[in-house]
Amino acid sequence: MNSAIRSSGILLQPELPICQTDLPLDWYQEEFKPYAEEYLALPDRKPGTVLPWLDRYALPALDHFGDSLLLLAHFYMGGEIVKLVERYGGKVADSYALALQAARHPEKKVIVESAVHFMAETIATLARADQSVWITNPKAGCTMEMLAKDWMVQPVADQLLERYGDQLAVIAYMNTGGRLKALAGRTGGAVCTSSNAHLVMDWVRSRGKKVLFVPDQHLGRNTAVRLGIARERIAALPDPQTWRASLRVSSADWDALDRAEVILWGSYCGVHTIFKPAMVHWWKQRGWKVLVHPESPLEVVEAADGSGSTDYLWKAVMNATAGERIVIGTEGHFVRNAREQARQRGVEIMHLADIPDPAFQGGGCGCATMSRNDPPHLAGMLDLLRRGCPPEINRVLAGDVVDETTAVRERLSDAERQSLIREARLALERMIDITERARP
Numbered sequence: 309m310n311s312a313i314r315s316s317g318i319l320l321q322p323e324l325p326i327c328q329t330d331l332p333l334d335w336y337q338e339e340f341k342p343y344a345e346e347y348l349a350l351p352d353r354k355p356g357t358v359l360p361w362l363d364r365y366a367l368p369a370l371d372h373f374g375d376s377l378l379l380l381a382h383f384y385m386g387g388e389i390v391k392l393v394e395r396y397g398g399k400v401a402d403s404y405a406l407a408l409q410a411a412r413h414p415e416k417k418v419i420v421e422s423a424v425h426f427m428a429e430t431i432a433t434l435a436r437a438d439q440s441v442w443i444t445n446p447k448a449g450c451t452m453e454m455l456a457k458d459w460m461v462q463p464v465a466d467q468l469l470e471r472y473g474d475q476l477a478v479i480a481y482m483n484t485g486g487r488l489k490a491l492a493g494r495t496g497g498a499v500c501t502s503s504n505a506h507l508v509m510d511w512v513r514s515r516g517k518k519v520l521f522v523p524d525q526h527l528g529r530n531t532a533v534r535l536g537i538a539r540e541r542i543a544a545l546p547d548p549q550t551w552r553a554s555l556r557v558s559s560a561d562w563d564a565l566d567r568a569e570v571i572l573w574g575s576y577c578g579v580h581t582i583f584k585p586a587m588v589h590w591w592k593q594r595g596w597k598v599l600v601h602p603e604s605p606l607e608v609v610e611a612a613d614g615s616g617s618t619d620y621l622w623k624a625v626m627n628a629t630a631g632e633r634i635v636i637g638t639e640g641h642f643v644r645n646a647r648e649q650a651r652q653r654g655v656e657i658m659h660l661a662d663i664p665d666p667a668f669q670g671g672g673c674g675c676a677t678m679s680r681n682d683p684p685h686l687a688g689m690l691d692l693l694r695r696g697c698p699p700e701i702n703r704v705l706a707g708d709v710v711d712e713t714t715a716v717r718e719r720l721s722d723a724e725r726q727s728l729i730r731e732a733r734l735a736l737e738r739m740i741d742i743t744e745r746a747r748p
């Protein structure tokens with residue numbers, strides 16, 4: 309299994325201010341407020357100022373836990389958390405590589421994640437009993453996942469399973485809670501990421517199954533089209549925001565669902581759906597190469613020069629040669645980090661939505677919910693763990709469902725959790741197996 313994470317290559321620049329808006333003090337849990345007050349009182353947000361402050365908490369924690377501590381962050385985190393996590397010996401990766409870290413490093417007993425909750429929960433699902441997983445801010449949810457909680461998806465899946473029986477298998481994108489990953493395991497489906505969705509969908513279809521793809525309709529549609537499935541055989545369920553109250557398949561929808569080879573849950577990522585084909589054309593007409601993430605709408609993917617996962621986009625930037633000009637359609641912090649790194653090698657990077665033309669309104673945005681993990685949360689989490697008093701609300705267990713407004717978690721009983729872990733692991737292990745078998 310290839311789960312090694314290489315350095316992101318991102319360098320801390322002492323004079324470049326932190327790319328992260330300060331959170332209001334009342335957004336912090338009580339236990340984190342003392343750290344936030346100190347941070348907010350710092351004269352600026354330059355690494356030269358922030359680092360000595362953060363060192364006061366991070367270095368004693370590193371000393372205390374030694375090799376048993378593992379810090380993790382996702383590429384979409386605000387630039388400085390990515391850099392800080394690496395500075396303290398941690399790893400930065402996409403969701404696939406993050407998911408494997410606990411299982412691949414049994415010597416790491418305390419795992420601290422700065423990213424969104426589903427990523428931490430996936431790590432916890434694959435973790436061993438003596439490993440604990442902590443998220444620096446439990447309010448860091450993924451908006452796509454928030455529109456596909458199990459209490460929303462399960463009643464609809466039940467109707468589909470009643471009609472199609474074991475002919476239906478669920479593919480759960482990594483951006484789902486553990487309860488939906490378990491549903492994928494139970495129905496003979498698997499988990500997927502944006503880099504292996506085509507492999508997983510192909511595998512499920514080769515077993516003669518109809519697919520329910522959750523939660524991202526765009527990745528599901530892009531993947532189905534990439535596999536050559538006719539568009540009239542791809543059916544999308546409504547935007548979950550419009551049917552939260554009823555959670556029933558309408559009788560008018562059954563014809564299309566019966567015909568479909570792939571049924572898409574109607575969720576989406578607000579960060580990736582701002583992209584329009586006209587933006588792609590604008591850059592291409594000026595000689596730029598355009599690469600986008602497949603959570604973007606199909607028309608955008610079709611207009612671009614290439615599409616692929618976070619890892620694909622990062623490699624494209626890091627392998628570009630001097631003089632290349634690349635526009636990237638994905639999360640804003642990622643593009644900012646990519647631009648900083650590429651500039652040093654003479655490569656120009658722009659964000660797809662940052663068009664200097666009044667006909668296009670607004671620029672590219674970052675994943676605001678993921679960036680709720682800021683330096684005070686990292687400092688506080690490490691210090692509270694070292695002092696032996698971490699808040700239980702920051703501990704992540706498989707099957708937890710979090711209310712991202714209050715951070716309150718609904719937790720399964722031990723027996724329920726063990727059952728969920730068995731089914732969710734089945735879905736994750738199928739993905740890992742399919743992916744690793746396809747490696748050249």
Ligand code: SF4
Binds near residue numbers: 424452580
């Ligand atoms: S960028 Fe979109 S899909 Fe990714 S974690 Fe943020 S909200 Fe979720």
